[in-house]
Amino acid sequence: xxxxxxxxxxxxxxxxxxxxxxxxxxxxxxxxxxxxxxxxxxxxxxxxxxxxxxxxxxxxxxxxxxxxxxxxxxxxxxxxxxxxxxxxxxxxxxxxxxxxxxxxxxxxxxxxxxxxxxxxxxxxxxxxxxxxxxxxxxxxxxxxxxxxxxxxxxxxxxxxxxxxxxxxxxxxxxxxxxxxxxxxxxxxxxxxxxxxxxxxxxxxxxxxxxxxxxxxxxxxxxxxxxxxxxxxxxxxxxxxxxxxxxxxxxxxxxxxxxxxxxxxxxxxxxxxxxx
Numbered sequence: 001x002x003x004x005x006x007x008x009x010x011x012x013x014x015x016x017x018x019x020x021x022x023x024x025x026x027x028x029x030x031x032x033x034x035x036x037x038x039x040x041x042x043x044x045x046x047x048x049x050x051x052x053x054x055x056x057x058x059x060x061x062x063x064x065x066x067x068x069x070x071x072x073x074x075x076x077x078x079x080x081x082x083x084x085x086x087x088x089x090x091x092x093x094x095x096x097x098x099x100x101x102x103x104x105x106x107x108x109x110x111x112x113x114x115x116x117x118x119x120x121x122x123x124x125x126x127x128x129x130x131x132x133x134x135x136x137x138x139x140x141x142x143x144x145x146x147x148x149x150x151x152x153x154x155x156x157x158x159x160x161x162x163x164x165x166x167x168x169x170x171x172x173x174x175x176x177x178x179x180x181x182x183x184x185x186x187x188x189x190x191x192x193x194x195x196x197x198x199x200x201x202x203x204x205x206x207x208x209x210x211x212x213x214x215x216x217x218x219x220x221x222x223x224x225x226x227x228x229x230x231x232x233x234x235x236x237x238x239x240x241x242x243x244x245x246x247x248x249x250x251x252x253x254x255x256x257x258x259x260x261x262x263x264x265x266x267x268x269x270x271x272x273x274x275x
Contacts (some may be wrong), residue, residue, distance in 0.1 A: 002040060010037040031210040113184070149262040151176060160200065162207040173261045177203050177231065179238030179248075181214040181254045181261045186221070197256050201239050218254075229255040233268075 002010070013034040024030045150172040158183070159166030167184035174180075180200055185193045188252055199218040207213035216237040220230040232252040234242055246252065249268030254261050 001044060002037075006037065006040075010041060013037065020090070063107055071093040083205045085175070143266045146265045149176060151181060151254075151261040151263060153259065154180075158205075160204045160207070161210050162212060164209060175202065176242075176245070176252075176263055178241035179252075180204075181230070181256075183228075183256055183261075188223070192223060194223050195228055195256065197230050197254060197261070199232055199254050208209050227256045229253050244246075 006181075013024070013030060016030065021218045024034065063121070085219075104136065154172050154174045157172045159170050159172065170182065170184040172180065172182050178201055180202065181197055182200065183195065183197050185195050188194050197220055201213070201216065204217070216232070216235075218230040218232050220228040222228040230253070232238065232242075232254070234248050234250040234252065235245045236248075247267075251266040251268065253264045253266075255264065
């Protein structure tokens with residue numbers, strides 16, 4: 001590579017050869033030197049020098065940007081709850097083809113600690129109680145609680161296809177007037193599991209995962225050692241068979257027991273509208 005001295009020499013000879021003053025016609029040594037330097041300069045332009053590495057430029061140390069905050073993993077929502085959300089989205093969308101079939105609309109509120117998940121049923125949350133009635137069902141008032149029945153496991157019944165793949169520990173219990181409780185464990189997202197009870201109408205077993213079904217769906221989850229208990233309010237959203245057996249407004253509670261589901265009932269609070 002031509003250093004600074006050679007480049008200065010080349011510029012000087014070019015000035016003599018191509019500038020005013022007559023050129024290098026009377027200086028053959030200078031002409032040969034000019035040709036030599038110009039040839040060398042052209043060769044370096046065609047084949048630039050290759051270096052092994054480029055020295056790092058001198059610069060002030062940059063301050064590394066702060067690493068993005070890592071959020072804790074979101075709780076793993078049961079497949080049943082995810083299906084509920086899909087059904088709610090379909091219900092919110094404009095009806096197609098004139099269809100006005102009402103879709104399932106219910107939800108589940110996960111507590112921050114995931115210690116317990118409150119039951120949500122058609123927009124009404126059944127609050128946990130501070131005391132227990134003589135019948136064994138939790139209550140927040142002095143309402144009379146009646147034990148209705150004990151539902152045993154139903155090994156002959158399959159898991160509803162509308163809820164996707166059945167959990168390995170999924171259990172189905174006997175139906176009560178068109179409402180069937182099912183139980184399974186689900187991840188909370190914090191390394192623990194919560195046990196959930198869901199109370200579904202019979203039509204859930206004939207519905208597809210894409211379309212869902214009309215009517216109510218009641219869900220409750222609890223972390224051990226607590227037992228989940230889903231509350232149902234008898235209304236026009238519940239099966240006709242249930243309305244025939246219990247007056248509208250009746251509260252029903254499905255409580256997971258030792259291999260069974262206990263069902264309790266209570267009358268609607270005084271003065272509450274039932275229509």
